[in-house]
Structures are given as structure tokens and as C-alpha cells.
Amino acid sequence: MADTPTPSGIALHGDAVAGQDGVLPGAALELLAELHRRFDPARQALLAARAARQARFDAGELPDFRADTRNIRDADWRVAPIPAALQDRRVEITGPVDRKMIINALNSDAKVFMADFEDSSSPTWAAMVEGQVNLRDAVAGTISFTSDTGKQYALREDARTVLIVRPRGWHLPEKHLTVDGASISGSLFDLALFAFHNAASLHAKDRGPYFYLPKLQAMEEAALWDEVMAFLEVRLGLPIGTMKATVLIETLPAVFEMDEILHALRGRIVGLNCGRWDYIFSYIKTFRRHADRVLPERSQIGMTVPFLKHYSELLIKTCHRRGAHAMGGMAAQIPIANDADANAAAMERVRNDKLREVKNGHDGTWVAHPGLIPIAQGVFDEYMPTPNQHSTLREDVVADRDTLIAPSTGSITRSGFINNVDVCVRYLAAWLDGLGCVPIHHLMEDAATAEIGRAQLWQWLHVGGQVLDDGAPIDFVLFDDVLATVAHRLPESGLPGQTRIDEAAALLGELTHADTLADFLTLPAYERL
Numbered sequence: 108m109a110d111t112p113t114p115s116g117i118a119l120h121g122d123a124v125a126g127q128d129g130v131l132p133g134a135a136l137e138l139l140a141e142l143h144r145r146f147d148p149a150r151q152a153l154l155a156a157r158a159a160r161q162a163r164f165d166a167g168e169l170p171d172f173r174a175d176t177r178n179i180r181d182a183d184w185r186v187a188p189i190p191a192a193l194q195d196r197r198v199e200i201t202g203p204v205d206r207k208m209i210i211n212a213l214n215s216d217a218k219v220f221m222a223d224f225e226d227s228s229s230p231t232w233a234a235m236v237e238g239q240v241n242l243r244d245a246v247a248g249t250i251s252f253t254s255d256t257g258k259q260y261a262l263r264e265d266a267r268t269v270l271i272v273r274p275r276g277w278h279l280p281e282k283h284l285t286v287d288g289a290s291i292s293g294s295l296f297d298l299a300l301f302a303f304h305n306a307a308s309l310h311a312k313d314r315g316p317y318f319y320l321p322k323l324q325a326m327e328e329a330a331l332w333d334e335v336m337a338f339l340e341v342r343l344g345l346p347i348g349t350m351k352a353t354v355l356i357e358t359l360p361a362v363f364e365m366d367e368i369l370h371a372l373r374g375r376i377v378g379l380n381c382g383r384w385d386y387i388f389s390y391i392k393t394f395r396r397h398a399d400r401v402l403p404e405r406s407q408i409g410m411t412v413p414f415l416k417h418y419s420e421l422l423i424k425t426c427h428r429r430g431a432h433a434m435g436g437m438a439a440q441i442p443i444a445n446d447a448d449a450n451a452a453a454m455e456r457v458r459n460d461k462l463r464e465v466k467n468g469h470d471g472t473w474v475a476h477p478g479l480i481p482i483a484q485g486v487f488d489e490y491m492p493t494p495n496q497h498s499t500l501r502e503d504v505v506a507d508r509d510t511l512i513a514p515s516t517g518s519i520t521r522s523g524f525i526n527n528v529d530v531c532v533r534y535l536a537a538w539l540d541g542l543g544c545v546p547i548h549h550l551m552e553d554a555a556t557a558e559i560g561r562a563q564l565w566q567w568l569h570v571g572g573q574v575l576d577d578g579a580p581i582d583f584v585l586f587d588d589v590l591a592t593v594a595h596r597l598p599e600s601g602l603p604g605q606t607r608i609d610e611a612a613a614l615l616g617e618l619t620h621a622d623t624l625a626d627f628l629t630l631p632a633y634e635r636l
């Protein structure tokens with residue numbers, strides 16, 4: 108690793124990648140350093156608060172609404188008006204920040220493209236820097252790409268899809284840039300660099316900049332985002348409130364602070380989103396020591412399971428009361444080539460998922476693949492003739508603490524157990540190889556979906572007393588045997604990440620045997636990138 112000398116206190120680590128000098132000029136580095144010095148102590152304190160809260164959950168406490176913020180929940184207030192470009196968000200496509208993906212997504216008929224530095228990105232230095240280059244070119248309208256087969260890609264002149272960027276979550280460091288010897292936060296790096304390069308141009312077009320904020324756990328974390336954005340607005344000469352945010356409610360603690368999160372960002376927030384996959388992961392993580400709330404295998408945890416149904420409906424009620432969008436989430440099915448029946452069944456599942464969302468009152472939804480846009484759009488066009496449905500107040504929804512954390516019934520089958528191991532190893536291998544989103548067994552898998560399998564394996568093995576539906580105990584003999592079989596079989600499979608299978612299996616073994624559930628799979632994995 109070569110270190111590149113830069114302005115005082117700032118160091119770049121690792122081999123320089125194409126486009127790095129353009130993305131990280133001195134002025135951008137100075138801005139990042141200033142952000143780090145100003146805001147990193149607060150970020151560290153918030154991460155420590157997460158750990159302290161989890162320790163209380165581990166000791167038996169249950170999450171609940173906060174007593175000290177009752178006045179925020181009870182008072183009548185609304186979020187700032189939503190800009191024209193974000194009024195209608197019925198279909199949002201998401202995807203990692205590689206060049207072809209960005210062009211295809213912005214050329215799609217989706218209302219929004221969420222360019223993702225988070226769940227669907229493996230944060231190699233090259234991917235993070237190239238992602239900034241690609242987005243800068245996309246905003247400038249000059250992005251183009253030629254594939255290995257010679258296919259040319261460019262933005263359509265009439266492309267109208269609105270860009271929203273999702274930076275990494277507060278927990279993730281960017282180790283290739285240190286300030287005074289400490290890694291900068293991935294969140295600050297992604298958001299600030301994107302704003303530095305594109306804010307003026309987007310603002311001039313009434314297009315933002317707009318952001319999706321992931322994995323928040325508390326209103327204080329939202330308040331920190333608000334401070335960061337206000338600071339950047341001043342530095343970049345934008346009116347306060349120009350940067351708009353949509354917050355993913357994808358952790359269990361956050362569902363108890365939805366009003367508070369909207370309130371903390373009320374000058375700039377336009378909606379909340381049901382990030383269902385991380386939410387399921389967070390439910391498992393929060394209750395990792397609670398044997399009475401162990402979830403069944405992943406295939407049995409659909410959005411109609413009580414704790415998920417109540418969460419999504421309360422999100423709609425909360426948002427609409429405050430004048431904010433209540434965005435739905437991602438169905439994991441993707442088109443299946445070469446098997447018409449399987450494809451029809453997968454598309455029907457997506458359609459039913461979107462139908463449930465629009466009928467419940469969501470204002471829009473996510474798709475993982477362009478082939479799903481017509482399905483989602485068809486359903487929302489049919490049931491939502493207006494740009495959004497904020498007038499659906501859902502005052503009928505009663506979601507108290509107990510319903511939001513309700514235990515689930517179901518089973519753990521042998522194939523469900525094996526599937527968790529198999530998907531985790533395949534996904535981790537791809538991630539270590541630089542791919543953050545891959546199709547596995549015809550489903551979209553990203554960091555959030557993989558976390559479910561990883562956390563379940565740990566919990567099933569550590570909470571005690573778990574058995575498969577055939578009566579076999581879930582123990583380390585079973586796990587080690589399945590892991591060895593999977594790791595032995597996979598190298599034959601011709602998958603992305605094939606060369607990292609052994610490393611992925613070793614990491615899963617280590618994480619699953621550890622006495623404590625690691626907070627995020629991506630933290631130990633990042634050390635190996």
C-alpha cells in the first residue's frame with residue numbers, strides 16, 4: 108500500500124485508482140477533514156450509545172417508545188413541503204454505483220434511481236472512488252460506457268429518472284482516507300463527496316441533492332445527519348434545507364422513534380422507507396439473547412408476519428400524519444431467464460407484494476431489476492391514481508409496543524438451515540471479490556439479506572434449545588458439517604467470488620462460533636477487502 112501525501116493531517120492509503128485525483132482534489136480533502144474533525148466525535152458517541160442499548164436488550168430489556176420524547180409524538184407538526192421532483196415516487200429502482208448500472212437505471216422508466224453505496228456495494232476503494240466518478244458524470248449528463256462485448260451505453264436525452272444517493276451507514280469506516288490518524292466515516296465520505304461535486308448543478312436543476320439515509324437507530328442519529336447536511340449547505344453555498352433526505356426505517360429500535368426521526372429532520376425529510384431486510388436482521392440482532400423471539404427460517408418471514416405487518420402499517424400512519432412519503436420496500440425476486448414457469452411464479456410474488464403495499468397506503472415501492480418496473484408501476488398506477496396517497500391516514504392502525512415485537516411462529520427445516528449457510532458463503536465470497544449484490548437461487552442477495560442468514564445461524568446456535576423440524580438438535584456439529592460440505596461443493600459452481608469461497612467459509616465459521624454476535628458482517632469482512 109502506497110501512502111499519498113496530502114494536506115496536513117490527511118492521508119490517503121492504498122493504491123491510487125483511476126479518477127481518484129479528480130474526485131479528491133485538495134479542496135474536497137480539506138472539506139472531508141473538516142467534517143471528520145467536527146462530527147466524528149458525535150458519531151463515535153452514537154455508536155457507543157447503540158452498543159449500550161444493545162447490552163440492555165441482551166440483559167432482557169425490551170424496546171419501547173421513549174418517555175422523554177412523548178411531546179414530539181403527541182404534538183401536531185408537519186415536515187417541510189416536498190419538492191416537485193419527489194412528489195411522485197411510485198417506482199424506485201436501486202442498484203450499486205457501477206457505470207452500466209447507473210446508465211441503465213437512469214434510462215429506465217422508474218421515477219427514482221437510488222444509487223447505492225450501502226447494502227448492494229462492496230466498498231472496495233476502487234468501487235467507492237469510481238462510484239463518485241460515475242455519479243459526477245451522470246449528473247453532468249456525460250456518462251457513457253462500452254461493455255466487453257462492445258455494447259455502447261449513454262444517457263437518453265429524455266431520461267427523467269430522479270437520482271437519490273444512499274451513502275454508507277454510520278457504522279462503516281473508509282479506511283483509505285485517514286484524518287489525524289483515524290479512518291473517516293464512510294457516511295461522511297460518500298455524502299460529502301457527492302455533494303461537493305454535484306450539489307450546485309443538481310440545485311440549479313431543482314433536483315436536490317437528494318439522499319437515502321440507512322440503518323439509523325435513534326433520533327439523535329437523524330439529528331447528526333441534519334447537522335452534517337446543514338453544515339455542507341453553508342459550505343457549498345446552498346439554501347438550508349436544499350438537501351433532502353429519505354430515511355430507511357430498517358432497525359427495530361428506529362420503529363419506536365419514527366416521529367422523532369421525522370422531527371429531527373423536519374426541514375429536509377421527505378419520507379420514510381420500509382427497509383424490510385435490514386429490519387428483519389435488526390429484529391434478530393436486537394433479540395439475539397431472547398429465546399422466546401427466535402424467528403423461523405427466512406422463507407417463512409414474509410411481510411404479513413405480525414411484527415412486519417405492524418411495522419409497515421405504523422410507518423404509513425406516521426408518515427401521512429406528518430406530510431411525508433411512506434415508501435415500501437424490496438421484494439427479493441428477480442426475473443428468471445430460461446424457466447418460464449419459475450419466472451411467472453416469481454413475478455406473481457412481486458406483484459402481490461406491491462399490491463399489498465399500495466393497498467396498505469404506501470406511496471411508492473422499490474424494485475431491484477428493470478424487468479420488475481412494469482409490474483410495480485402497473486399495480487401503483489391502478490391503485491394510486493394520484494402522485495401519492497398521503498390522504499390515506501390509516502388512523503385504524505393500532506401498533507403498540509407488543510405488536511411491534513410480537514414473536515413469530517414457524518419452523519427451521521434442514522434445507523432452511525443449509526440454505527442460510529450456502530447463501531452466506533456465496534454472498535460473502537462475492538462481497539470479498541468486490542460484488543455487493545448478486546443473484547443467488549433466483550433471489551437478489553445483498554448485505555441486508557445475507558445478514559439475516561448470518562445472524563440466524565448465530566442465534567440458533569447460541570440462544571439454546573433450538574431444533575430442526577425433523578427433531579435434530581441445532582448444534583455446532585451440524586453447523587460445522589454443513590459449512591464444510593457447502594465450502595467443498597461451491598468452488599465447482601462457477602460463481603462470482605469463486606476464488607474467495609474458502610475465505611468466506613472461514614469467516615462465516617469464525618463469526619458463527621464467536622461468543623458475541625458481531626454487529627455487522629461487513630465490518631470484519633471489510634478488514635479483508
Ligand SMILES: CC(=O)SCCNC(=O)CCNC(=O)[C@H](O)C(C)(C)COP(=O)(O)OP(=O)(O)OC[C@H]1O[C@@H](n2cnc3c(N)ncnc32)[C@H](O)[C@@H]1OP(=O)(O)O
Pocket residue numbers: 200201202203207208209211212223226227384385437441442474475476477544545546550551552553555556
Ligand atoms: C435490501 C436492500 O438494500 S435492496 C437495495 C440494494 N439492492 C439492489 O440495489 C439490487 C440491485 N440489483 C442488482 O444488482 C441486479 O439486478 C442483480 C445482481 C440482483 C441481478 O443482476 P443480473 O444477474 O446482472 O441481472 P440481469 O442479467 O438479468 O440484468 C439484465 C440487465 O439489466 C440490468 N440491471 C439489472 N439490475 C439493474 C438495476 N438494479 N438497475 C439498473 N440496471 C439493472 C443489467 O445491468 C443488465 O443490463 P444489460 O442488458 O445492459 O447488460
Ligand SMILES: O=CC(=O)O
Pocket residue numbers: 226355357381382383384385386436437555
Ligand atoms: O435497505 C433495504 C433493506 O431492506 O435493508
Ligand SMILES: [Mg+2]
Pocket residue numbers: 226321355357382384385555
Ligand atoms: Mg438495508
